[in-house]
Amino acid sequence: MTASEALNLPAGNPFGQLWETPFGLPPFAAIRPEHIHEAYPAALDKHRAEIEAIKADKAAPDFANTIEALERSARGMSRLGGVFYNLAGADTNDALQAIEREISPVMSRHWSAIMMDEGLFARVDAVFRQRESLRLDAEQMRLLERTHRGFVRAGAELGAEDKARLAAINERLAGLGTSFGQNLLKDEASYALVLENEADLAGLPPFVVAAMARAAADRGQDGKHAVTLSRSIIEPFLTFSTRRDLREESFLAWSKRGENGGETDNRAIVAEMVKLRAEKAKLLGFPTFAHFKLDDSMAKTPANVRELLELVWKPAKARAAQEAADLAALAQAEGENGPIRPSDWRHYSEKVRQKTYALDEAVLKPYLQLDRVIAAAFDTAGKLFGLAFAEKPELAGYHPDVRIWEVTEAASGRHIGLFLGDYFARPSKRSGAWMSAYRGQRNLDGEVRPVIVNVCNFAKPAEGKPALLSIDDARTLFHEFGHALHGLLSDVKYGSLAGTSVSRDFVELPSQLYEHWFLTKEVMQRFCLHAETGEPIPEALIEKIKKAQTFNQGFATVEYTSSALVDLAFHSLEATAEVDPLAFEAAELARIGMPAEITMRHRTPHFSHVFSGDGYSAGYYSYLWSEVMDADAFNAFIEAGDVFAPELAQKLRRYIYSAGDTRDPAEAYTLFRGRLPTPDALLEKRGLAA
Template identity: 85%
Template structure:
């Protein structure tokens, strides 16, 4: 049976058994995950693409003279069915994928690329947009409407709307190929991650490992068909603590090698040729659009503006970071030598000896600290900070079902009024069906055009799942990651704009990390740690002395951490600053660039090129991995404002933060937004101090 031809904007002309055939009557419009099967996705996508195409054609064919309502707002109203289908599909593809979804993703990536190229390069559509833009000062637009018009016009130009027919065709072909390559890159990395396991069968292989890690490794082994044994997987929540605590240098080397070789193992999952082709195509795309390099193209629409500005910031921290890392390496080598290990520190040794050094220097043992960092309590801490800063309340809704048994769903409300703000989905544990890392995404974004629509936001993490009946314990880095991603979530949840294109995290790439990185600061405050860091067995709050030790230790190993990160950002920038890439060897280029930079011995990039998903699994952070450091300049300075106020929850500052940063989306220029909150633009001083790199 085919559904009626009269639809809500998001409904599609599909057989009634397809969940996308009608508007969802679930609470809050939550996707009916249990009803959505892989076989529903492809027909829904095809119908949604066709519907969006018809909506665009109707806008172009409108006989009325182009104006803001019939052209710009028409674009905003269009594509709601496509957004609904894509919101479900792309989130599942990252967080709970399978072979069927991956096959659909490979099939759809070139199709959706062609669809968007046709829209963004449609000469008749751009003529209408251009006509509205030309008379923008006479239309009586408010600030948000003017911003939307400017961003829309600029977006079409950057997508090739002003190119000639031949160049449009070539750009569309490049975009289509890049979409397919990015999808394949991501799937290759996931394949290498999920297929690897170092099975440890004897007690000797477990030497030095703390109980929390043994439990996680036992579960990983059981999940892979090896009950009663232990497995080192390439999930960060397993491999990083294994490299930190294992006394078996041979096993650390074996696991670290596998970790570093993701995407370059040969065979079908090898990403080296994909990288080379993507760099070449991106350079050609930039030239078509009138830019010297892809880096110039990408950065032209950011706060940084130019590759020179980015390189200036990166090099500002690179020199002191290298000097600090060299001293750290010497200290670790001396420690290793004292224990009978001669020779330089290898990359697979660094975490192990750094942990020993940290224990000696600060008496800070990760295994002792972890029981104070229970996942449920850190979640509660993140919620409580949002309550104190922004007046939000969070209530878990076990009656709402997610896409996996581990998923938890919370209703978010405004504490004072009880007004519904949105839904927050938390998906915290690692599994083979989930890509590595941590991220925030949206099943539905916020908007007011056509009626208030509140967001459905998800945080996905990869923490080690505990044994049945035991609490999940986090590391300090895990806890900061949770706060980081929840900062992104708040950016989506608090969004309060009219137009969906400007909502939430739809901001400049080097501004989007500010709300997330800033939020991390609250986790390390005494106010939060004393309340929420309670020992898993005794219930005792974390001692004041341990809190102070944690704070003092924040600059420990920062030379290494900064070198790992900054080298990745500089290699990303170097790839995308090539004017004529030609037939490049991706690994040879990476090696040559690291040599030019003077990469310290015994250290590796945080993300080596063949598994650098930020940069090559799509276009998000290409020529933009520097963004974390750019935003860190702002987050260090921004939190200092609260410290200067003498209250980490200072109400007036929190109000400004909510109004100008977390709720404002892309309704104004990023630098202007920051200045409205802080009263001025930041300088790098607070960043250097935060990382312990100040002179």
């Protein structure tokens, strides 16, 4: 913790103080929304003063007085933002949402002014032009190149009129993205299908009934059961309920989030965002927004992305057609005539899975206790990377559900960071699962270790009962913990290159790769213990899980890839295009031949990856791009004959998990694997190989 993080604020505001808390953990109990609101003007003023000091330096621009000076700036604002934006996503309220709406356009204006400042860019550009004579080390050169590229991509080389227009576009996009996310949260939090009697629970196993009872109680409906739009409830309900009418009703609500009319409808927001993004790209010299975004990625061009997506689309669609025929045959045998509907798919596919693989989710779930899966994720990190985890119940999180662990090097006891786990769904939390940082890692001006959080939306169990996960839930936990390790293990000098600050189509490699370890026999037999008997999962059941991994992959790949193709199509439009989002979505799905029995994983009005901010816009493909690498990378351990092979694990830590953005991603992967991957392992993993 450094003095540069404290802001000029009245006594009593935590953001005006150094945090003398254990490990520099934010003092959550002392922070109130009014503190955040009061702190933002002070943070902006301090950052502007830091920038003016860099510009006013009489010395000739060099790496230290310009590039490193920029690295040292905005630390107070970063500390404030680390708290605010994490709370806004994981435990929001009306006051925080009001601040979010107010501050989004303000922050956009602030950053536009800095990144388009002629005097500041002149200094950055001067250092960049003499880079070959500066005797910089590899990380310094990477920082200089990334800093200069960031200014150019933000419009620093534009003329005054274009700068003004780009700043206005960025400001409007910031506000629209905030509105999109808040509208979606309102739709999700306000919906509950309350079930009144036993007949409404037909087909549901006890773990689903218990989760729905807890959800109803949380909404003041004691003694009843509620289907909510949290994936950990809606998906098992759609899987097991034998009430086709209730499946259809709840699926429709899930599918129509963000398009219900009224103040939470996101369709007009999407139309405006797509047009503004296209105009932004044109101002910056790119034919479309997809060209702009992908120019700074591993993929480089929309053509390369489309090539990968279409490589899997054709075999996935063929597999999905066969799967649909199997489901229809089963439904007809049970007396359900007519085609399979999207609301039917999970229900009948579970029956086919049980019939084909004798794998019953209700039988499997008691082996997947949340606490045991967390322990498995920690133990895997210990075996691969030598880490140890000690829970710190004396430390207070931002919500009673949050648990906190200190992470250390097991051999030396050296502090690595803090890890926060926030696992249960609640109305104040946006849907999905993610990793974020309250504080990132850096070694500039002394070592600063990270504070990392994983946020999930698992169904909360009844009091005194263990939380039970599905296989997908358990893989999600490992996935997000892979991201967490990317943040925790970061070991770079400059914070802007640390942890997950890598290209969007590389950032999913550490997370998707980590999923593989959960499904190994070495992990499952040790940690998957039955919630009632304590018996380890039978080896025969593990084999069934492995054999079933390619089951329903036509559906899963079509559901995902259609979303990625629609995202790419939206952002391949030119700036003059007017778009009706749902009509455009329908036309693109018709063009690619979307099966009628399947819907996109994320339909446009609730596609928060793409429209609640800029993170995955023209970038949803990146999960598949990273999967090419993760499938190939795990094969390295299989080929070594040891899923914890020490030499490989050491290289994985050094070149992938610890390196941040200090190298080009292709170079980093090649240093780990010895070569770049091909899609073969991906197609084999998904069961789509010819």
